[in-house]
Amino acid sequence: MSDQKFATNALHAGHDVTANGGTRAVPIYQSTAYVFNDSDHAANLFSLAEFGNIYTRINNPTNDILEQRLAALEGGIASVVCSSGTGAINTALLVLLKAGDHIVASNSLYGGTYNLFSVTLPRLGITTTFVDPSDASNFGKAVQENTRAFFVESLGNPKLDVLDLKAISKEAQAAEVPFIVDNTVASPALLNPIEHGANIVIHSLTKYINGNGTALGGAIIDAGTFNWANGKFPEFTEPSPGYHGLVYHDALGPAAFIAKVRIEGLRDHGACLSPFNAFQIIQGLETLEVRMKKHSENALALAKWLEGRDEVTWVNYPGLDSSKYKQLSDEYLPNGQSSILTFGVNGGFESSKKIADETKIFSLLANIGDTKSLIIHPASTTHQQLDDAQQESTGVTKDLIRLSVGLENLEDLKADLESAFATLD
Ligand SMILES: *Cc1c(COP(=O)(O)O)cnc(C)c1O
Secondary structure, three states: OOOOOHHHHHHHOOOOOHHHOOOOOOOOOOOOEOOOOOHHHHHHHHOOOOOOOOEOOOOOHHHHHHHHHHHHHHOOOEEEEEOOHHHHHHHHHHHHOOOOOEEEEEOOOOHHHHHHHHHHHHHOOOEEEEEOOOOOHHHHHOOOOOEEEEEEEOEOOOOOOEOOHHHHHHHHHHHOOOEEEEOOOOOOOOOOHHHHOOOEEEEEOOOOOOOOOOOOOEEEEEOOOOOOOOOOOHHHHOOEOOOOOEOHHHHHHHHHHHHHHHHHHHHHHOOEOOHHHHHHHHHHHOOHHHHHHHHHHHHHHHHHHHHOOOOEEEEEOOOOOOOOOHHHHHHHOOOOOOOEEEEEEOOHHHHHHHHHHHOOOOEEOOOOOOOOOEEEOHHHOOOOOOOHHHHHHOOOOOOOEEEEOOOOOHHHHHHHHHHHHHOOO
């Protein structure tokens, strides 16, 4: 499949029609466990002498098709799907890190991830230094002797900063740590971080990949390019007490990490995806490329229209000529810049809050990447717990309104915002 193009892989990769009873749609294998031929067969499966299904927390044939498809679309060697994007981030990090380890992360992360890194992981002894990602050398400068990962979002949510992934990946290579990129906002249809040096890619499948707002899910995709035998990751080069003394690097080579994610990460942390949700997510994934094109066209057109409005004080969309990320956007996102844009209006906090309350087609809710248009005023809702300095560093100013522009008719979207603006006078 690998030499076929994106749209073809999005519809076909991973699905062997013959092996799946001739089903043209990917079937839902709603089974918790799988019958062993005999006890020797079971013993072989558990010892990895033979690959096969054991229990749906570890593997499932519907999830397997989604995993193969995502790996093909991101250019990875394999992937593991999880219960949510957050579940994917946690599972990946808990397989990699232990108490005493350190992460260098971009300071413009999704609010939930920021909280995980700044509050919850420190309780487990894993600390993070947040850096301004607009200068890649900040990552190298923050490296400590115990640093074991770099973590960024390719297109920050909601700051919409386009990161220079190539430059940051060089810093990660010099530090000999894996470069983990959350690619949720760009989606694989617009950007493939592995082409720019990412070692591990994360997705919240909940957003664009599902697209219909019907199922949560997450994914960890392994590029298979990181050298786990560089001395910093003994869990991969010494016998694992968690898996019959298996030496992951020796037994699995480039697949050491993603194998450990499945057989220890899913087994021990349990953030597995329901096969029903995998089915829902596959329906969305099939049309990802056409949706991302339309999302991007609608968002760019709306951003330009907003720039011309008297009520609007500023507009941030990476595809705009006025964006300070325009150059990076031309390099990393030439086929579209996704559906999120932010803007401010005269009157600041109160006016912005009112607009979010007054739109009718734009739904007021905490999600992105839906086919339907969404709106939120983060300073009064999702980001109200951040102090002023944190709001500033995450890019959430008091007047910021975030739109996730859907696939509705553009003129209807403009009319909806126009009637919300009219309530400000
Ligand atoms: C939503 C989101 C997440 C978390 O995903 P869930 O599926 O909601 O757990 C992580 N990263 C980014 C960039 C997101 O937008």
